Amino acid sequence: MTIGVIYGGSRENGNTEVLTEQIIHDIPVERIYLSEFEIKPIEDQRHVVGGFQNVNDDYNSIIDRIITHDILIFSTPIYWYSMSGTMKLFIDRWSQTLKDKRYANFKDVMSSKIAYVIAVGGDEPFLKGIPLIQQFQYIFEFIGITFGGYILGSGNKPNDVLRDEQALAIACQLRKTLKLLPTDNI
Amino acid sequence: MTIGVIYGGSRENGNTEVLTEQIIHDIPVERIYLSEFEIKPIEDQRHVVGGFQNVNDDYNSIIDRIITHDILIFSTPIYWYSMSGTMKLFIDRWSQTLKDKRYANFKDVMSSKIAYVIAVGGDEPFLKGIPLIQQFQYIFEFIGITFGGYILGSGNKPNDVLRDEQALAIACQLRKTLKLLPTDNI
Amino acid sequence: MTIGVIYGGSRENGNTEVLTEQIIHDIPVERIYLSEFEIKPIEDQRHVVGGFQNVNDDYNSIIDRIITHDILIFSTPIYWYSMSGTMKLFIDRWSQTLKDKRYANFKDVMSSKIAYVIAVGGDEPFLKGIPLIQQFQYIFEFIGITFGGYILGSGNKPNDVLRDEQALAIACQLRKTLKLLPTDNI
Amino acid sequence: MTIGVIYGGSRENGNTEVLTEQIIHDIPVERIYLSEFEIKPIEDQRHVVGGFQNVNDDYNSIIDRIITHDILIFSTPIYWYSMSGTMKLFIDRWSQTLKDKRYANFKDVMSSKIAYVIAVGGDEPFLKGIPLIQQFQYIFEFIGITFGGYILGSGNKPNDVLRDEQALAIACQLRKTLKLLPTDNI
Numbered sequence: 001m002t003i004g005v006i007y008g009g010s011r012e013n014g015n016t017e018v019l020t021e022q023i024i025h026d027i028p029v030e031r032i033y034l035s036e037f038e039i040k041p042i043e044d045q046r047h048v049v050g051g052f053q054n055v056n057d058d059y060n061s062i063i064d065r066i067i068t069h070d071i072l073i074f075s076t077p078i079y080w081y082s083m084s085g086t087m088k089l090f091i092d093r094w095s096q097t098l099k100d101k102r103y104a105n106f107k108d109v110m111s112s113k114i115a116y117v118i119a120v121g122g123d124e125p126f127l128k129g130i131p132l133i134q135q136f137q138y139i140f141e142f143i144g145i146t147f148g149g150y151i152l153g154s155g156n157k158p159n160d161v162l163r164d165e166q167a168l169a170i171a172c173q174l175r176k177t178l179k180l181l182p183t184d185n186i
Numbered sequence: 187m188t189i190g191v192i193y194g195g196s197r198e199n200g201n202t203e204v205l206t207e208q209i210i211h212d213i214p215v216e217r218i219y220l221s222e223f224e225i226k227p228i229e230d231q232r233h234v235v236g237g238f239q240n241v242n243d244d245y246n247s248i249i250d251r252i253i254t255h256d257i258l259i260f261s262t263p264i265y266w267y268s269m270s271g272t273m274k275l276f277i278d279r280w281s282q283t284l285k286d287k288r289y290a291n292f293k294d295v296m297s298s299k300i301a302y303v304i305a306v307g308g309d310e311p312f313l314k315g316i317p318l319i320q321q322f323q324y325i326f327e328f329i330g331i332t333f334g335g336y337i338l339g340s341g342n343k344p345n346d347v348l349r350d351e352q353a354l355a356i357a358c359q360l361r362k363t364l365k366l367l368p369t370d371n372i
Numbered sequence: 373m374t375i376g377v378i379y380g381g382s383r384e385n386g387n388t389e390v391l392t393e394q395i396i397h398d399i400p401v402e403r404i405y406l407s408e409f410e411i412k413p414i415e416d417q418r419h420v421v422g423g424f425q426n427v428n429d430d431y432n433s434i435i436d437r438i439i440t441h442d443i444l445i446f447s448t449p450i451y452w453y454s455m456s457g458t459m460k461l462f463i464d465r466w467s468q469t470l471k472d473k474r475y476a477n478f479k480d481v482m483s484s485k486i487a488y489v490i491a492v493g494g495d496e497p498f499l500k501g502i503p504l505i506q507q508f509q510y511i512f513e514f515i516g517i518t519f520g521g522y523i524l525g526s527g528n529k530p531n532d533v534l535r536d537e538q539a540l541a542i543a544c545q546l547r548k549t550l551k552l553l554p555t556d557n558i
Numbered sequence: 559m560t561i562g563v564i565y566g567g568s569r570e571n572g573n574t575e576v577l578t579e580q581i582i583h584d585i586p587v588e589r590i591y592l593s594e595f596e597i598k599p600i601e602d603q604r605h606v607v608g609g610f611q612n613v614n615d616d617y618n619s620i621i622d623r624i625i626t627h628d629i630l631i632f633s634t635p636i637y638w639y640s641m642s643g644t645m646k647l648f649i650d651r652w653s654q655t656l657k658d659k660r661y662a663n664f665k666d667v668m669s670s671k672i673a674y675v676i677a678v679g680g681d682e683p684f685l686k687g688i689p690l691i692q693q694f695q696y697i698f699e700f701i702g703i704t705f706g707g708y709i710l711g712s713g714n715k716p717n718d719v720l721r722d723e724q725a726l727a728i729a730c731q732l733r734k735t736l737k738l739l740p741t742d743n744i
Binding site: 413417451460 | 643681688693
């Protein structure tokens with residue numbers, strides 16, 4: 001089994017990345033930093049003759065990478081009580097992939113995956129991050145992904161999250177779970 | 187009092203716009219279609235020496251327009267159980283404006299406003315649109331905006347929402363409220 | 373089709389009842405006032421030898437009445453951001469009925485029903501009543517009931533809710549829906 | 559500082575109690591088992607001449623005990639996606655205490671407390687227990703209690719929760735927090 005980590009943040013070594021790396025630093029994973037790619041906003045062409053048009057950006061190359069993994073970790077800072085706009089742009093485009101003949105089995109492939117959400121914010125994330133978790137709950141339910149679990153960490157200034165003992169305890173637990181997997185070399 | 191409508195959708199005359207226009211079609215408002223503008227993702231530079239750098243895009247010009255209005259209507263299709271990525275990009279950037287000396291009174295100005303959310307989706311929006319409403323609840327609470335109300339409409343194919351009698355009834359009610367306002371010419 | 377209204381409030385002519393009666397006052401329904409009955413708290417005996425013991429109270433007589441109806445309206449004041457304790461006692465006991473041989477088809481029977489929730493509270497119910505709606509969402513999902521819709525009304529002092537124009541508009545809409553049903557005499 | 563544990567379950571040594579005792583088994587606390595007491599449903603007499611009437615049950619004796627503690631742990635099984643009906647009956651009555659001259663400083667006293675919620679359920683509690691947490695969020699906000707944190711554990715059959723490694727990890731963390739407190743003898 002292989003693991004893909006999808007980073008939605010814009011700051012290098014931000015708290016979300018710091019918390020995520022506590023879990024995966026010595027586990028073989030593929031890290032995908034969405035901010036390094038160009039992802040255009042979806043244009044809703046579901047009801048247009050001809051359907052969705054090809055988009056000239058990096059989106060498909062990211063899809064090509066994540067569909068190969070068995071486990072996905074969505075790791076995003078909590079910006080304004082939800083995932084980063086960059087990660088949202090990425091997920092919005094799934095609507096297009098669902099109609100794309102080149103990815104005819106997209107939903108089936110996604111349905112075999114387990115996903116975790118790691119989100120860190122500065123304003124009472126264990127309460128005010130809840131709508132974000134519910135949003136992922138519906139996203140995963142729709143696409144068929146099994147929701148393995150989540151961590152809502154607290155942090156504002158660099159490395160703050162390392163003082164969130166509860167988040168670290170759950171991270172440690174998730175680390176154990178992932179370490180037990182028969183991970184392939186990647 | 188004046189009204190600004192912030193459209194987050196990508197489709198012309200989409201259901202969200204159709205529902206919103208039921209309310210405002212003959213009320214003087216300023217319509218802002220976010221998809222017509224370039225809005226770059228925020229780069230979190232809160233903890234960088236020198237702080238946020240100027241960004242060369244259309245974001246500030248939109249802020250300049252919305253801060254003049256007393257009432258804001260956030261009108262977005264529900265994409266993947268939240269606002270569109272485009273609208274999220276826009277709101278994420280508020281973090282930058284909050285630190286921008288040219289908008290030193292941004293929070294104060296926003297605190298005087300009343301906002302409404304109009305969101306239309308295809309998958310049980312009256313239940314699965316709830317996390318989106320809670321996100322806006324926290325967003326408005328943080329920035330100080332009064333949350334005037336919301337409409338969760340149902341629609342998929344073009345004009346579907348015109349058959350959502352409940353959404354139309356609430357829209358009609360909101361229309362009456364807005365019509366009673368001493369609206370300035372704009 | 374017949375309609376059963378399950379009232380969870382403790383005050384006669386409270387705002388929740390006033391709003392509900394706007395909808396049903398001249399439609400034939402059966403009104404069940406839970407506060408008039410003795411409903412004991414559930415004792416969790418799922419894992420006890422012999423299972424649940426008979427309880428000497430009015431609970432079963434209420435079940436006997438609601439299972440005959442096609443449409444159920446759960447009408448409760450919002451006490452502390454959820455349904456009244458009395459209504460909660462009633463629903464908690466469903467766990468027992470699910471194991472009761474005399475109601476072997478309880479889940480099947482409930483699965484054929486459509487339910488509406490009408491809830492009135494004094495503290496921003498259109499936002500802070502949301503967790504209550506989500507609880508009902510999961511309750512109905514578990515037992516198989518179709519969630520037809522809900523109204524979150526605002527009111528504190530007697531008859532306050534009659535000034536909540538939005539709640540009244542939705543109520544009016546629900547009234548139209550119910551009036552269209554081929555209602556049996558009851 | 560002293561700790562009061564308010565148990566809402568009906569089953570001895572149920573999963574909620576098992577998880578809670580992992581935290582407190584050797585910490586001096588006062589345990590209050592709500593199921594051992596008679597708590598009548600609130601009668602909403604806020605708007606009646608004369609106000610709330612005295613109720614002849616055990617409710618006030620429980621209030622007398624909890625107001626003495628600095629930390630409260632609300633420990634309830636998740637019944638139908640919310641707290642037990644018994645615990646709801648108890649909290650509903652706070653509305654009466656808020657108007658009771660004998661408890662004139664009830665809100666002030668409650669405002670000085672920190673509370674934790676421990677809830678165990680059998681149906682995806684880490685997702686479907688979320689509305690319960692939001693309900694407690696609003697309850698504590700209203701009465702002024704600081705929400706210290708929560709644990710959503712998973713369990714159905716007796717002792718199931720002891721296999722929920724994540725819940726145990728958070729419990730262990732909460733245990734450390736409570737152990738650090740300068741606890742008085744009680």
